[in-house]
Amino acid sequence: DTGSAAAIPINEVDIAYVTPVTVGTPPQTLMLDLDTGSSDLWVFSSLTPSSQVRGQDIYTPANSSTSKLLNGHTWSIRYGDGSGSRGTVYLDTLAVGGLEVKSQAVQTAQEVSSSFTQEQSLDGLMGLGFSTLNTVRPSSQLTFFDNARPSLDEEVFTADLKYHATGSYDFGFVDRAKYTGNISYTAVTESPGYWTHSLSGYAVGSGAFQTTRLSGISDTGTTLLYLPTAVVTAYYRQVQGAQNSQYYGGYVFPCSSSLPTFTFGIEEARFTIPASYINYTRISPTSTTCYGGLQSSSGLGINIFGDVALKAAFVVFSGTNPPRIGFAHK
């Protein structure tokens, strides 16, 4: 079996992408952020206090003839940006792009942090990390991908995220029409539940490629690209007026500055991120100061290959044994 669904940017700077997901019987459609950096599937629900719901669609288990309370189970998650949510759990039928799982753990939010309340076009998250990261207790639950695995034609899902445009997520097959050339695969370690792999190096603009192993996680749920300070300072050295602002919490520069491209390596392959992806956003609607799509990972303890990098490629998340990740041009 296979599935294919849209990945729709939720605002004009691609802060996140949402995908239509149906839950329950009759189907209730929610727009979820498919997040390879976490492994909980949680939704705004009829159990979420109305003061914390602002325009989101909600899942109402009472209106689903196939919903079952997972008695005595709770969950609580905190993300790297400080946002979080917690609640209870139901099992229900869930489908993405025609691919159905009969008994998916759907984590119903009883509390969400303000950054979720403020994102009215995001109705929850579908974690696509390894199920070891799932926070449901006393027994942890499987991701949609892990539940769907037995019925998939191929044990893969792919991400084709796009700059200021709608892309797609496919499950169970690698669509030859979505990429050119060959897919460059590299090893993944499941530690501690992320899609962790290495880059083979990087280049700033037309500069020489620096061969150096950079370990990190490919995370569709993170907006920007976070790399070591040495790499990031080398990049912004090429940007007129760039500075690492304590006030804005990262590298900013005059919006009129011309930015170099950024190239990363996957084994022998090279992927170039256009300068436009790294000229991420104005720090406020009328400002002439812009915030960079490439930032330092020094405070994080891990490098994060977020959407700014992933949207420069067609990415294959392969759940084979051992797992691997593949990047292709598009």
Ligand SMILES: O=C(NC1CCCCC1)N[C@H]1[C@H](O)[C@@H](N2CCCCC2)[C@@H]2OC[C@H]1O2
């Ligand atoms: O916290 C991270 N990443 C960290 C960013 C800072 C550096 C460390 C990693 N990702 C989250 C993201 O921010 C959330 N957000 C919701 C509102 C729309 C934008 C997305 C969404 O919920 C969980 C996940 O996706």
